[in-house]
Amino acid sequence: MIKRQIFLAYVLVAVNLCYAQVPIRHQTATPKDADSTDIAYYSKKKWFQAGTTAFGVNMGVWAFDRYIQKGHFAYISIKTMKENFRRGFIWDNDYMGTNMFLHPYHGNLYFNAGRANGLNYWESGALALGGSAMWELFMECEYPSTNDIIATPIGGMALGEVLFRTSDLILDDRRTGASRFGHELAAFLIAPTRGLTRIINGDAWRKRRTSGKQFGVPDISVEVSMGIRALELKDEIFDKGIGFATNINVEYGDRFEAETNKPYDYFTFKANINGQGSQPMISQLNITGRLYSMELIDNSKDFLSLGIYQHYDYYDSDTISDVSARVPYKFCTPASFGLGLIHKSKRFKDWDFNSYFHFNGILLGASLSDHYVVNDRNYNLAAGFSWQSGVTIAYKDIISVSSSYEGYRMFTWKGYDRDINWETINEKTLDAQGDHSQAILHAISLRVDLKLKNRFYLTGIGYNYTRDTNYKYFDDVFSKTSEGRIMLTYKF
Structure with a gap:
């Protein structure tokens, strides 16, 4: 059981993180409630230490940027701070990976400074907002970023809670010696500010009678798929669209536990890691975390629950050909919340039928x-x-067919002037969301799993992505991309 928990922890680190219910579930371990002694010991709120840790994170990152990396943005002074307050927040022009993943990861460090010091999910989110505001207003000589002050704390809450619970899977205060060191090191790599807090408090080496796990042993399912991925942009020649890929799919908690009010007692996780030189290493990251839920129906025929969910969705690709300069797809939502329904039919003995809608x-x-x-x-x-x-x-654990459909409607209101002179514009002060436009995006998938032997399955996955962007000053653009994966899956 411990080895499987450690493997899961490293999986989450490897993909840096997720979504989608596991088609055929296999529990990695028998669920067990947390010990009340452990909950009481680690639930004492230490606001000052949490704030000091978040402050130290900012100072440490700034010192690295300023004195090691010598980044131009890190040369700050009282003058730059005053200018930041005078000008206020603007939309910045960084890479999507920087804005929509690295900033949420930074927010996760603030967030876990709070979680490791007894703060709950919402209190730690407030700390992440404070840490982000400090960075944006004081720690850079560039104007504070509107998108960063949104993505950093909110995306950081999603990544942070997943990483906090992942580190909890492997921490064990009963261990000593090399085994204890290995577990503490793994937890530190997963949730650095939690690991740092444990070192400061002495918990990293203090032996206790109980494990220290805040969530006990959860009901968790993990599957890893490896195989070939083919990416195609319609009507374009490609020569780099085929390569090796790995899929990670995790479901944490019981999706059919209706009455819950603790954030992320249930979440789903999905990621795709590419081995194609022309593609980003991570092309897909999805997290769906349940914040609250209630039971609507639970009888002999059906189960139906309604919940409030947080979503973090990230899709990225790059040009697939030296012939074509077009990018197949690129979209994400690091800050998204909504309502969700989960349904299960109990009408069939050997067949499992379940669905969801958000x-x-x-x-x-x-x-x-x-x-x-x-x-x-x-x-x-x-x-x-x-x-x-x-x-x-x-059908039993032999074969499954699953399909998902995601639709997005995004509006870009703050654009640039139609007659803008790009040769004279200052990119650092442009302050535009982008083109005046609205985009409709669709991501549709079909997956089939066929059992081969024991926990090994043959998996086939097909994706179809479409984008229809309506521009105010340009012609509308429609693009379509398809993708296929043939993989071998192991369910832990």
Whole structure:
């Protein structure tokens, strides 16, 4: 059991993180409630230490940027701080990976400074907001970023809670010696500010009668798939669209536990790691975390629950050919919340039928642009709404067919002037979300799993991505991309 928990922890680190219910579930370990002694010991709120740790994170990152990396943005002074307050927040032009993943990861460090010091999910989110505001207003000589002050704390809450619970899987205060060191090191790599807090408090080497796990042994399922991925942009020649890929799919908690009010007692996780030189290493990251749920129906025929969910969705690709300069797809929603339904039919003995539906508001999103290429950005920042649905039909643990559909409607309101002179514009002060536009995006998948032997399955997955962008000053653009994967899956 311990080895499987350690493997899961390293899986989450490897993909840096997730979504989608596991089609055929295999529990990695028998669930066990947390010990009340452990909960009481680690639940004491230490606001001052949490704030000091978040402050130290900012100072440490700034010192590295200033004295080691010598980044131009890290040369700060009282003058730059005053200028930041005078000018206020603007939309920046960094890479999508920087804005939509690295900033949320930074937010996770603040967040876990709070979680490791007894703060709950919401209190730690407030600490992440404070840490982000400190960085934006004081720690850079560039104007504070509107998108960063949204993505860093909110995306950081999603990544942070997943990483906090992942580190909890392997920590064990009963251990000593080399075994204890290995567990503490693994937990530190997964959740650095939690590991740092344990060192400061002496918990990293203090032996106790109980494990110290805040969530006990959860009901968790993990599957890893490896195989070939083929990416195609319709009507374009490609020579780099085929390569090796790894899929990670995790389901944490009981999806059919209706009455819950603790954030992330249930979450799903999905990631795709590429071995194609022409593609980003991580092309897909999805997290869906349940914040609250209630039971609507639970009888001999059906189960139905309604919940409030947080979503973090990230899709990225790059040009697939030296012939074509077009990018297949690029969109994400690091700050999204909404309502979700989960249904299960109990009508069949050997067949499992379950489905879900979510409708979300997007506070911050991004979609590929055909025209806005400024500094490091080739996408439009946006807000809007999305919907996600899926259904799975499985016969025992032998075969399953599952399908999912995600739709996004994103609006970019703050654009640039139609007659803008790009040769004279200052990219650092442009302050535009991108092109005046609205984009409709769809991601549809079909997956089949066939049992080969024991926990090994043959998996086939097909994806179809479409984007329809309506521009105010340009012609509308429609693009379509398909993708296929043939993989071998192992269910832990």
